[in-house]
Amino acid sequence: xxxxxxxxxATAATADHAVCALWNPHATQRIKVLSFALFAQSAAPAAGxxxxxxxxxxxxxxxxxxxxxxxxxxxxxxAPVSGVLLDLAAYSVQPTLDxxxxxxxxxxxxxxxxxxxxxxxxxxxxxxxxxxxxxxxPATASVVFEVTFNWLEDWL
Amino acid sequence: xxxxxxxxxATGGAANEAIAQLWNPHATQIIRLVGYTLESQxxxxxxGFITHLRRTxxxxxxxxxxxxxxxxxxKRGAAPVSGALLDLAAFSVQPTxxxxxxxxxxxxxxTNPTGFVSRRSGPAGWYIPxxxxxxxxxxxxxxxxxxxxxxxxxxx
Numbered sequence: 671x672x673x674x675x676x677x678x679x680a681t682a683a684t685a686d687h688a689v690c691a692l693w694n695p696h697a698t699q700r701i702k703v704l705s706f707a708l709f710a711q712s713a714a715p716a717a718g719x720x721x722x723x724x725x726x727x728x729x730x731x732x733x734x735x736x737x738x739x740x741x742x743x744x745x746x747x748x749a750p751v752s753g754v755l756l757d758l759a760a761y762s763v764q765p766t767l768d769x770x771x772x773x774x775x776x777x778x779x780x781x782x783x784x785x786x787x788x789x790x791x792x793x794x795x796x797x798x799x800x801x802x803x804x805x806x807x808p809a810t811a812s813v814v815f816e817v818t819f820n821w822l823e824d825w826l
Numbered sequence: 827x828x829x830x831x832x833x834x835x836a837t838g839g840a841a842n843e844a845i846a847q848l849w850n851p852h853a854t855q856i857i858r859l860v861g862y863t864l865e866s867q868x869x870x871x872x873x874g875f876i877t878h879l880r881r882t883x884x885x886x887x888x889x890x891x892x893x894x895x896x897x898x899x900x901k902r903g904a905a906p907v908s909g910a911l912l913d914l915a916a917f918s919v920q921p922t923x924x925x926x927x928x929x930x931x932x933x934x935x936x937t938n939p940t941g942f943v944s945r946r947s948g949p950a951g952w953y954i955p956x957x958x959x960x961x962x963x964x965x966x967x968x969x970x971x972x973x974x975x976x977x978x979x980x981x982x
Contacts (some may be wrong), residue, residue: 699903740969747855
């Protein structure tokens with residue numbers, strides 16, 4: 671199992687802007703997202719600020735990117751074969767969103783430090799050249815978030 | 827999940843001869859064996875032919891080797907990053923066994939074909955650390971025969 675963390679910048683006050691995304695750039699390898707976590711840093715989210723999961727088909731241009739290596743492996747066996755990337759807001763070019771939300775989402779309390787750790791029963795598979803983004807619902811700027819994704823590169 | 831098959835040659839009749847081995851040559855990657863099969867291609871030469879599993883710490887010199895690639899991945903995502911190898915009898919130099927312990931015995935009937943499927947369910951299985959292996963060997967000094975062998979494992 672792999673894990674990666676990063677810290678976003680605030681998003682613009684536009685609906686459906688991506689807060690972060692796990693992007694799989696590999697030509698053939700699939701990955702399976704098992705869980706993710708977000709915690710508000712340095713400020714309280716606006717009242718009613720929420721996010722949801724959405725598949726993406728083009729990466730966009732992230733504000734910053736974390737590239738996992740061998741240290742991100744639970745057994746420190748090998749760097750992720752997929753070359754998966756954690757992209758973080760604020761995007762200068764938004765990722766291309768699929769049209770349908772996934773059944774994952776959360777409304778944050780308006781207090782600093784609020785957050786969620788969300789296991790995904792069965793996981794969400796991400797095919798080659800695709801990703802999973804967490805996007806904001808309202809046209810309200812986000813705060814800075816601490817983000818973590820956990821995923822598998824091979825499974826039964 | 828990965829699978830690989832091969833066909834062994836007959837073993838020579840000495841005790842503790844390896845029939846097949848899944849060898850992990852990687853420097854850091856750990857793999858997890860989740861199942862294997864053994865099917866005889868002719869009737870076992872003698873009654874009382876038993877196999878069991880043993881850990882190995884040096885590879886020995888197999889009679890033949892199968893190198894899995896991307897086609898051995900259940901999702902055809904990537905070749906196994908461990909570089910795992912299926913080694914087959916007859917070994918000219920036997921693998922070095924890790925102590926004297928063994929497990930998962932099977933007693934073959936003197937019929938053709940005869941065999942078994944052994945599978946650990948869920949998250950169980952047997953981890954194979956870097957630079958080591960798991961061999962199917964026969965404890966008795968009984969001449970073996972050709973076996974169709976399959977190993978199933980996960981890389982993450």
